[in-house]
Each structure stands twice: as C-alpha cells, then as structure tokens.
Amino acid sequence: MGDSIRRMGSKTQARALMQAAGVPVVPGYHPRLGGEGQGVRDWADQTGYPVLVKAAAGGGGKGMRIVHQPDQLIEAIEAAQREAAKAFGDATIFLEKYIEGARHIEFQVFGDATGHVIHLFERECSTQRRHQKIIEETPSPLLDDDLRERMGQAAVAAARAVDYQNAGTIEFIVDPKTREFYFLEMNTRLQVEHPITELLTGIDLVNLQLRAAQRQPLPFAQADVSRRGHAIECRIYAEDPANNFLPAIGKVLLAQFPVAPGARVDSGLETGDEIPIHYDPMIAKVSVLGEDRADAIRKMDWALRHTIILGVATNIPFLRAVLAHPVFQHGEVTTDFIEREMGAWRPPIDGGRDLALIAAALSEVTIQRTGESANRMIAETAYDPWQVTDRFRAGG
C-alpha cells in the first residue's frame, strides 16, 4: 500500500503507470530540475498554448499555473517550483496540454486486500475558483450511462494497476465537445468531497476504510453499489468576496449550521473560534441530498442561507450566486467558468441592508431592557419546545 501511494503520489510516475495500464492521459512533459530551457519551450510550442504547469506532489491547485504565452513559460515554471517546494517540500513540477473548456470529473474507487476493486460513481468537480474546487456534485450532469460505464471501468483499471487498497479517487478531465476523457491524477486518500458519494450511495466510506485497514474484504460487489437522488457539496472558505477573495481571519462571533433531512455539515467550527493565518481557508463543508438535481440545488441554497457565520467573511454569497447562475443551473459548468463568467462578480451592496438595519435597531432596543425583562425572556425560552438548541451568547 505504501508503494501504491508513492507511485500515485508522484503525478509524473502515475502518468507513466496509467499509460501502461491503457488509461488515456493528457499529453505532458517532465522537465528536469534546474537548468531547464529549450526542451520545455520546444514541447510547449509543439503542443500549443495554453499549457498547464503543475506540482508533481501537488493538490488543491497549489503550485499550478496556466501559461498562455511563450514568454511567460520560464517564469511560471520557477514560480510553480517555489510554491511547490514551500507547500509540499518537493519542487518537482511537470507540464500538460491545457484542455480549454474542460470538465473535471473524478471517480471514487475502493480496493481491498484481496485485489477486489470497485468504483462508487463519479463526482463532478468542474466548479472551481483559482483551480480550487468550490462546488461538487454527483451524478455529473454531463455523463450518460455509456460514458459513466467506460470511465468507471478505466478508474477501476487505474486503481488495479497500482494494487490499490482502501479509498482513492481517480481524477479525469473530460472534453465536453469530444466527450473524450483523460486520466489526470490519483488521490490516494479520502477526499474533501467524499460526503456527496456517501449521501448518494448510502455507503460509509470511513467505515470501509477501517475495515480495509483490518484487511477485511469489501462486503459487497460492484453490482451492489447503487445510487439515489442527487448530492451537492459546497465548500465554505474564510475568504472575503468583497476583497478579491483574499483570506479573512479573526474571531468567529457566531457559527450556525443548517439542520434538515438530507443536509450534512462537516465542520469543526464553533462560535468563539479564532481563524488564524496559518491554515487553509476552508472552514466547513455543507452537503445536501435531493430527489433530483433541481431539488438538490434548491436544498443547497436553503442550506447556505442557514449557514450563518458572523465576524469573519466567507464565500457563502458567492456560492449562492454560482448556484443561481444559468450555466450552473443547466449543468454546463466547465473548469474555466468562474474566471470567465463570474470574474467580475461582486457581492450585492444593499443585499438585505434595510432589514439588517431594522434587526440591529431592534436588538439594541431589546438589549437595553432591564435585567428583569431579560430574565423573563430566558424563562420563556426554557418552556418553548421549539427552541431546543443550545443558546449561546456571543461576547457573553
């Protein structure tokens, strides 16, 4: 297993392995460390711009660059090497042809100690900002049964090629014009977006991981894996949409999450927590399961409206704007959609402004009541069967 992780952990080695296993890969180039010059330029000229520079040990878009012009190539490679060295302790990078207007669709796979490998369907992860996934869904609106079947088989073949055991993800990019798919990389871990697969299939992936760690065989076969409905996940980032999405830090004065059938929240964030500069800005994941895609989108909007984080700016208003966008509604999002269509998006300036002013004034009026009436309000609460959640008071 350590060996499969090593082999798939290096994106460059993984590509070679996949080619050997008959899994299609994007045309690529592996520059030597240091002293790179003419070779990479020749390759890029032949392949055609734009090209993508990626960290071999990478993930999450760190160290990744799209290069549009030959004169930006070397600078982009050097910048990507620096970022990769910093983020992963490994400056190795490689280049790929950049497929414009592509979809990012990945398959959840699972292998056990007996060599039994299955997939648990796909996740569409095309909705990305700065190469960072922000919304994932399953099933993919692009796939039909035939393409899903072929990609599923390729994913299983990819995992088998490295004797993969436990939960992994095979990432593909799909050209929606040709419906060709290419192996991108394998993530040898449980991914951020695994909740939507769990919602869709009803299978607890972490439970399967624990069983696999005990070398127990998978308790079911490929044919037993079924799916129901449509699941969506939104990643909540501490990023300020009004400040060019730069990281937001500070004290969380209030954190409230939605509670409803078919809604799932993965977060450790609580009222009073401090968000520091040292970690990734993702602070929560909100997922929903709907009857169909339209229902899931509606539920997700509801869930985001009821995800209330005050004191630190988040990308929630942006996520809701993406969900409402016709391109998303039609299931036609490609990986360049956000930059292309929503690059100029700004949070609405007067969204809820008068109502917020009313709420603020009312809260001041009620806070200014005497201690006696404040006590009366708490007493009322204690007897209200509809108010069963804990009552917290920010700042005492």
Added chain:
Amino acid sequence: MMDFQYQVGTEVVTVKCEPGGGRYRITIADRVYDVQLDHAHSPEVAFIVDGTRHLAQVVDDGTTRYVGIDGHVVELKKPDPRRARNKRHHGEDSLSASMPGQVAKLLVGEGDAVERGQTLLILEAMKMEIKIAAPHAGRVVKALVRQGQVVDRGQELIELSHEP
C-alpha cells in the same frame, strides 16, 4: 423615540425607532417600516415586516455589528467622526496590506529606487502568496515592516515617494 447611527460601507445611516402598541415604527432615510417584534433572544432577532417574517442574527465585536439576515451578512460599523481619510501628503504613498498575513519576503530597502509594477514585498496567508507591487515609479522612503512580521489587513507596509 430612539435613534441609532450606523456606518454601512462609507455611508452613515440614521435609524429612528419609535415603539408603540407592541410594534415599532422604524424610519431609515425616507423609508418607514411598520415592524412587529416576534422575539429577541441574543443573538437572534425575529420580526415581521409587510407580512413577512425575518429571522436575523446580530452580534457585536465592539466596533462592528454583524447582522446575518435572509442569507446575507451586513456589517454595520459604529460611525467614527475622527475617521480621517486621504491622509497622504508630500507626494508620498504608503502601501497597505490587502489581506492579513505574514511578510514572507521584503524585497526592497530604504532608499531603493523602484519601477512601476515592481514587486516590493510578498505577503503570505493560508498557504497563499500575494505580491505587493509598486503602483508607480519612485523611491522607498521607509519599510514599515520586517520580514517574518505578521500584519493586519490595512496595515501600512512601505512608504513610497514619487520622486525618483
């Protein structure tokens, strides 16, 4: 009658609040709302306007009141009469941090001549780097931060003169 003042963005807004008969008459600029308070237990405030019930969460950090309402977050600041803007003088600019973070690299020193667009400093937060570039050609009057220093959003980083 109670008046409250808030700063929304750059605008200072006065909210007049007149209680009476279990309701509140709330005036914002020339708009008058007839508001019925449903309940208020901090941080929650629920009220009815024009037949629609709204649930808001209101919290405060001493200088800013954050209101979550109908999926929006609105920041209402206490108006600060001393807020002096445009304090630039003598053709000098100070570049400020566009995000909170750590000064990963300070690339210039006092007295350095810089070109427009030259990277002066690299700021890092949440594993992300951003470059602070010179908005115009000039000379570094003073570096106000050290490499490795953690800075707040808006903190001044470098003083830059227009003179070459």
